[in-house]
Amino acid sequence: MALETSPEQPTPVRTVLQLVGGWIAKLGRIWVEGQITELNRRGGTVYFTLRDPVANVSVRVTCPRAVCDNAGPAVIDGARVVVHAKPDFYINRGSFALSAFEIRPVGVGELLARLERLKQLLAAEGVFNAERKRPLPFLPGTIGLICGRDSAAERDVLENSRRRWPAVRFTVENTAVQGSYAVGEIIDALHRLDAAPDVEVIIIARGGGSLEDLLPFSDEALVRAVAAARTPVVSAIGHEQDTPLLDYVADVRASTPTDAAKKTVPDVREQLALIGQLRDRGRRCLSGRVEREIQWLTGMRSRPALADPAREIERQAEGVATLRDRSRRCLAAALDRAGDGLSHTRARLVALSPAATLERGYAIAQRPDESVVRAAADVRKDDELLVRFKDGRITVRVDAV
Incomplete structure (x- = not known):
């Protein structure tokens, strides 16, 4: 109370x-x-x-x-x-x-059993799912590094990164990496780097050690803090055989701190060589395209129509002249044939014309309506008839038939 x-x-x-x-x-x-x-x-x-x-x-x-x-x-x-x-x-x-x-x-067996139970719990919650992992930027502007003070892991990451890309920048957070203070200090450093606007990648690095030494990197609080971070995280804890839970939740797992530098920072020599290869490929592709176009243009220019344009005009002119001559000959022949036919028709017409008969001394008796009297029986007494000669005509009356 x-x-x-x-x-x-x-x-x-x-x-x-x-x-x-x-x-x-x-x-x-x-x-x-x-x-x-x-x-x-x-x-x-x-x-x-x-x-x-x-x-x-x-x-x-x-x-x-x-x-x-x-x-x-x-x-x-x-x-x-x-x-x-x-x-x-x-x-x-x-x-x-x-x-x-x-x-x-x-004991180690009990620690491993606890870690396995925690691993299964986090996996069931989806903390380790590959879908939530983010890709690393090609060339990060600033890299956040969480490691022990003056540690071999820090030297490995910095030296290998600067050897690969001399202009790379780091923001280093030195923390305890084993013991009771390690988890809290690492989480605080992670929050500071994650909140920094210029930090694009965070590397958590530590050298090798016993299972007890690496226990802070399997702590549930640290694993959840990494899962909640907005910045991609690279885990580089211990050696290849060491697999703390941080490796499963990190966006990229590196076997060693040196491997973390290789995965985070591109090699300037490799990139320059790649640029040279791509430039050579581009030059070859462009040269090949230009050569193909030149060959096509040469082939087009070698064609007769383009090689001697006047010759084609002359050939067409010759064709036009030939057609013109043919048309003239055809037209002259047609006119000749028409003239001959006309002469023949005129001759036949003259031969059959009554005027030709009158020329030979004959006369033609016609009624007033100019119908021809063909027989004497067709005439009656007192009929008036027109008698047509070659040079005129006269009117006569029939006195007797």
């Missing part, structure tokens, strides 16, 4: 500390997991700090020396352990600590 206090009726310190100690004592014995730091053996008692592997929090632990010795030589600084302890609150000093009764080192 809450204490009822006031400025007039304050609660003594001893009462508050006694109540706090009572509340803490109600927790009983519990199992706690963490990482050992600041291990110190003094007499028959062992003192160390148990740090959380993710958050930047810790608690002091005390235990008899025999408990620490029973755990074996694995109880050293940096070791992951599970401690069976009872929370204690020391009223005289107002401090909190755990009193350990048993210490168990976390």
Whole structure:
């Protein structure tokens, strides 16, 4: 129950500390997991700090020396352990600590089993899906690098990148890459680089190490932070055989820091050689096209119509002259034939004409209507007839038939 206090009726310190100690004592014995730091053996008692592997929090632990010795030589600084302890609150000093009764080192098999369960959980959520991975830019303007201070991984990435492309720029964030502070520092550095507008790629690099050394790069918080980053992330942790969970969530996985530099930065010599090859291909294609067009133009110019245009005109003129002569001959022949036919017709007409008969001394008797009298029986007495001669005609009356 809450204490009822006031400025007039304050609660003594001893009462508050006694109540706090009572509340803490109600927790009983519990199992706690963490990482050992600041291990110190003094007499028959062992003192160390148990740090959380993710958050930047810790608690002091005390235990008899025999408990620490029973755990074996694995109880050293940096070791992951599970401690069976009872929370204690020391009223005289107002401090909190755990009193350990048993210490168990976390074995490699158990760590691998935990990592496998976490891997399956994240895979089921789609964190490792290939669809969400982004391609790296061809030539990033600025590359963010997260690595240990003055580490071999930092030198490998910087030297190989500048050897491949001397103008490349880096923004380096030095953090802890193992231990209890590593996860928090790496996540903070990732957030800063991801928020920087000029950083186009982020490389997280670390050299080789044991499974325990690389555990921060399999931490769930770090994996989710990389998955949520807007900037493409390259994972370059350890050697080829090392596969922390960061490799599965990163957009590109590099086997080593040197390989990360090769995958992130193009080689200027290779690009210049590629440009030379493409330029040569373009020159060959253009030269071939020009040569084909020249050959086509030469072939067109070699044709008679283009080689001697006047000769074609002359040939056509000769054809026109030939046709004209033929037409003239045809027309003259037709006129000659028509003239001959006309002469023949005229001769026949003259031969058959009554005028020709009159020329020979004959006369033609006609009635007033100019019909020809063909027989004497056709004439009656007193009929008037016209007698036509070659040079005129006369009117006569019939006196007798």
